[in-house]
Amino acid sequence: DTGVSQDPRHKITKRGQNVTFRCDPISEHNRLYWYRQTLGQGPEFLTYFQNEAQLEKSRLLSDRFSAERPKGSFSTLEIQRTEQGDSAMYLCASSFSAGQYFGPGTRLTVT
Amino acid sequence: DQQVKQNSPSLSVQEGRISILNCDYTNSMFDYFLWYKKYPAEGPTFLISISSIKDKNEDGRFTVFLNKSAKHLSLHIVPSQPGDSAVYFCAGTDYGGATNKLIFGTGTLLAVQP
Numbered sequence: 244d245t246g247v248s249q250d251p252r253h254k255i256t257k258r259g260q261n262v263t264f265r266c267d268p269i270s271e272h273n274r275l276y277w278y279r280q281t282l283g284q285g286p287e288f289l290t291y292f293q294n295e296a297q298l299e300k301s302r303l304l305s306d307r308f309s310a311e312r313p314k315g316s317f318s319t320l321e322i323q324r325t326e327q328g329d330s331a332m333y334l335c336a337s338s339f340s341a342g343q344y345f346g347p348g349t350r351l352t353v354t
Numbered sequence: 355d356q357q358v359k360q361n362s363p364s365l366s367v368q369e370g371r372i373s374i375l376n377c378d379y380t381n382s383m384f385d386y387f388l389w390y391k392k393y394p395a396e397g398p399t400f401l402i403s404i405s406s407i408k409d410k411n412e413d414g415r416f417t418v419f420l421n422k423s424a425k426h427l428s429l430h431i432v433p434s435q436p437g438d439s440a441v442y443f444c445a446g447t448d449y450g451g452a453t454n455k456l457i458f459g460t461g462t463l464l465a466v467q468p
Binding site for chain 1: 358386388390395396397398399400403405443445447449452453454455456457458459460461
C-alpha cells in the first residue's frame with residue numbers, strides 16, 4: 244500500500260511537553276496539507292506545502308506550532324508546550340491535483 | 355463563519371434503499387467539491403468529487419449532484435449497504451486558488467440498517 248502514512252498513530256503527553264508528528268505522503272504528490280479534527284467537527288486546515296515551501300498557514304496555527312517539509316517529501320508537525328486544547332486528531336493529506344488523500348491521522352491526547 | 359454546512363447530523367436508512375446526504379455552501383469562490391467517508395479512528399477516505407462546470411458526477415453506487423444557483427450539493431448512495439455506515443463529510447475548495455485547501459462541513463453520520 245503506497246498511501247499516506249502518519250506516525251505515531253496515538254500520542255499521549257502531559258501538558259507543557261513538546262510533541263512531533265511525521266507524515267509520509269504519496270511519493271509523487273508535491274502538495275502536502277495538515278488538518279486538525281476535533282470531536283463533532285470536520286477537519287480544519289492548518290498549513291500547506293508545495294514541495295518544500297510552506298505557502299499558507301491558518302490562523303489556527305499558533306506560534307507553538309511549526310511544520311516543515313525539508314526535502315519536499317515527508318513532513319513534520321511540532322507542537323511546543325502542549326495545552327489541553329491541543330487534543331485532537333491531526334491529519335495529513337497529499338495531492339497532485341484536485342483530490343486530497345488522507346493518512347490515518349495521529350490522535351493526540353494532552354493530559 | 356461556516357462556509358460549508360451539513361445540517362443533518364445523522365441519517366438512518368434501510369439496507370437497499372437510497373441514502374441522500376446534503377450539503378450547502380456559502381463561498382462563491384468554491385468551484386470544486388468532494389465527499390469523504392470516515393470511519394472512527396481512521397482518516398477520511400475520498401469518495402467522489404464534482405467540478406462546478408458539471409451538475410452531476412456518478413461513480414458506481416455514488417452520485418453527486420451540484421446545484422450552483424442554490425449553492426447546494428447532495429450525495430446519493432444507491433443501494434445503501436451496511437458497510438456504508440460511517441460519517442460523511444463534504445468539502446469545498448477554490449481549485450483555481452493558490453492552495454486548494456479544503457473547507458469541510460461538520461459531517462453526517464449515516465447508519466444503514468440491515
